[in-house]
Amino acid sequence: MRLALVIDDYLPDSTRVGAKMMHELALELLRQGHEPFVIAPGGHQKHSLLEDTIDGIPILRFRSGPVKDISKVRRVINESRLSRRAWGATKKQVQSKKIDGIVYYSPSIFFGGLIKKIKSTWSCPSFLILRDFFPQWVIDNGMIKEGSLIARYFRHHERKSYEAADHIGLMSQKNQTFFQSHHPGLITSVLPNWASLEPSPAPTREESFREKLGLLDKTIFFYGGNIGHAQDMSNLMRLALSMKGDSTSHFLFVGQGDEVELVQNFIQEKALNNATYLPPISQEDFKKLLHEVDVGLFSLSRDHKAHNFPGKLLGYMVNKIPILGSVNPGNDLLDIILQHDAGFAFENGQDEQLLQSARLLASNLETRKRLGENARRLLVEHFSVESAAKKIVDHLSNHRQLLI
Secondary structure, three states: OEEEEEOOOOOOOOOOHHHHHHHHHHHHHHHOOOEEEEEEEEOOOOOOEEEEEEOOEEEEEEEOOOOOOOOHHHHHHHHHOHHHHHHHHHHHHHHHOOOOEEEEEEOOOOOHHHHHHHHHHHOOOEEEEEOOOOOHHHHHOOOOOOOOHHHHHHHHHHHHHHHOOOEEEEOOHHHHHHHHHHOOOOOEEEOOOOEOOOOOOOOOOOOOHHHHHOOOOOEEEEEEEEOOHHHOHHHHHHHHHHOOOOOOEEEEEEEEOOOHHHHHHHHHHOOOOOEEEEOOOOHHHHHHHHOOOOEEEEEOOOOOOOOOOOOHHHHHHHOOOOEEEEEOOOOOHHHHHHHOOOEEEEEOOOHHHHHHHHHHHHHOHHHHHHHHHHHHHHHHHHOEHHHHHHHHHHHHHHHHHHHO
């Protein structure tokens, strides 16, 4: 099948997990004999459309204002224009050759209009990879009020995005249950996050972050990815503060988001000599960095009602890195990590248990190795890109039969 993959953020400029996952999906679809291409916004381009290729995957980049790492108002304005700008720039290409199916990724919630236009052009089915219940999580966190004008605006576009999908893939069973209770009648299934099983090349000595940061003899606790309200970074900063007296450990935070300033200020105000923040790095550098860290951190706000599986965990698993982190109450991720002995996870707020596990991981190499091996085994068994691609293609094929 010729498949259009739509996302609001893509390689090579993006450092986010969603961009990495969609590229790995595109490569796997290509390997399985399909013809994937990507539609995504381009950054700072003069022309309305630029066409390029990465690893054999054709990409249609439409001109758009930035939608990441900007003020919330600018982001809403620019995201609201995504469908219109995408269609205006790619219309000729979309209409020139038959499309057999669409795979689109949320966030963003603003691609519903584009998906409907492509579907009406080619009578093809669509599959929504839903990774983020927006605006639900910002309402849960008290950032906006349910029923407010902005909430109703977001809900409108959320509905458009869902209505454009013939099938919706949720990242866990509890997420599916939660979603169906709020949106009955939509066709859903569980589609976990995924990663390629192939590890990237290790860094050379010249490329080593341990060398550059002077951390050769440290146990590195690493957090990489989005640093935002949904992650509740104060949770991990408290852990770093509690570990301040352990001279053998160091906390390394790499990424971007709304709480970067919180992280930087906390490190400075608390004089944390055991913590470092670095701005985003390229995907290639990020993969190399994963070869050098010892413990993979994650955090989810306890106010979440949905049950997310952070994509960053997949990078940890690929590289046999034990997992340590906090979840919102009821999140089945906790059971997955503990049942597979892939690390330690607790409800956000259980600071003492999180600290004791961090101390164990810092001091015990054999424990880190055992949990890391189990994390890799969990990835192979449940989160491979091959499995994800097959599920998506099967659902699209079934819906195509119904349209014929």
